[in-house]
Amino acid sequence: MASQMIVNSEQGSIVDVPGLQVGHFTLSQRLTGCSVVLAPDGAVGAVDVRGAAPGTRETDLLDPANLVDKVHAVLLSGGSAFGLDAASGVVRWLDEHGIGFETGYGRVPIVPAAVLFDLPVVRPGEDPKARPGPDAGYAACEAASRKTPDAGNVGAGAGACVGKLFGLDRCMKGGIGNASVRVGPWVVGALVACNAVGDVIDPATGQVLAGARTADGLSLLDTQRALLKGERGHRPLPGTNTTIGVVATNATLTKAQAKRLAMSAHDGLARSIRPAHTTLDGDTLFAMATGTESSQADLMLLTAMAAEATALATVDAIRHAQSIQSVTGPVPAANHLAA
Template sequence: MASIESITQIPGIFAAHATNAEAGTGCTVIVCPKGATGGVDVRGGAPATRETDLLRPEETVQTINAVVLSGGSAYGLAASCGVAEELERHGIGLDVGVGVVPIVSGACVFDLACGDPHVRPTAEDGAQATRLALAGNGEPLARGNVGAGTGCTVGKVGGPTRAMKSGLGEDVEGVGALVCGAVTAVNACGDVVDPATGAAIAGLRTKDGEALASTEDEILSLAAQMPLERRTNTTISCVVTNARLTKPQATKVAQMAADAYAHAIRPTHTTNDGDTVFVMATGEVEAQVDVVGVLATRALERAIADGARGATAAYGLPAARDLA
């Protein structure tokens, strides 16, 4: 298979963003019109999600048509409704005899502290991103301060004055004909590190704002005096693969890929994070589940680092490229 740089180049997969840079929010839509086998893993303590129960292996629906990654906290779930309505207009979804019901799963990040807290992704934003996705010609998905990554930040345990801008990242890995790609909106409480070296990329800054500190060390130093932080964090991701998987196998891949958070975010899966990983498998290539899981984990950990490196300063917050 020719080299693939983005999930939009995986046959049967379409993706696009709706971005509101002024308000600091947006959504990212990943569509598989023919349906993809879905899985999910939710590990954070404060998720805002749609149709995750449906993805449990024992439930009857076998495929999903779209995954929506959105800003806006729980309000942003409205974007998924717009995606479903737009897919219905295209005749895409589960045939129920009297029409189709698109199967759309999604999750949201809390980005209300960026830009305008009263503006959140709407159903029209979801529909717009879906139209753009379906009209796509395989161009790589934009990254950084776009879509669900528009209002993402990291390193927030010291308050907004010590946080940093993050964004939406992507990576694609493959072996032979097997491809696994990952898209992620990095909005973590903790710090993002290079998964290969452990070197800090972005996160909590020192009090003078000139260098990186450590969220883990900050938490330990506060100990009993640790303030109860609002649930303003979450890293949400979608792994897309051309592997042929059953629902239980897709669930296992999601569980394995969730380890990427521990490899690239410190700390992760806290009570203030709603960390979620979706899987969409198009079924084109026979593959061993553990091989898919390893590729998915590698793609997601590199996508997380990409989300931190690709962001640009916004809303008064510096990005990784702004620090010496």
């Protein structure tokens, strides 16, 4: 009897993959933060960048042709390029715990990172200059555990918004979400921080869940349909959006195979974000393979699972997002607009 894909009935998360821990840190001074996926025993790492305006760190070493094959953490952060500083705090935490690539002169932690642009999201009384830095990355590591991570307005998804092609005054709240998929001995989990310029779609129904609103702010516009009808909005600056995430598996993979996993995970973004991978986004997905399952990997199956988990995690981010009041006006969440 053929195996069937079974989505975790409780949605699941990336920590369903043995060997991983997740921690969030959300700043008190402004709605922004960072999220870390720790792999204390190391995980084969890879990355695939599909957006045209990425903000990343340590991605070249993940090329299958390059030397280092394992990462010890992946950081996702708000704060645009400033948020890349948070990775230094993750490196410091790993160094203090003796985790890293053995050089013969000490262990060097390998921590790739990606950031999203949440600088416009400022609530009344908040400090617009507050951004995740090294202390935030360190705090996220301190908070990391095997517990199912929180979702919505936390960590890297704290200041995320979606549907910005027709102006910030018509966007909706994004966030960070989780999912996992199991088939036989394999599990694939995803953690996605969604800050897309496009709308977020429920792949099961095709329904727009959150995105650009109509001019009166009361209902959803459907960005792609509006674009195809010739409507044009206030074009955001490139790089002011971006969906970033990690897809992970317990399978034993090479770097080249992990790269295929990251590439296929982007299919999940294309199913759940419309339009995706635009010139205004820096969409970046990392892959991590912990290798706790030693049976020969079925890469065809694993890539299908990666796309499914990524789509589910993107939708989860939107379903858990909460409305906020920013200095530019209300930013409703999907549950608020539906009500």
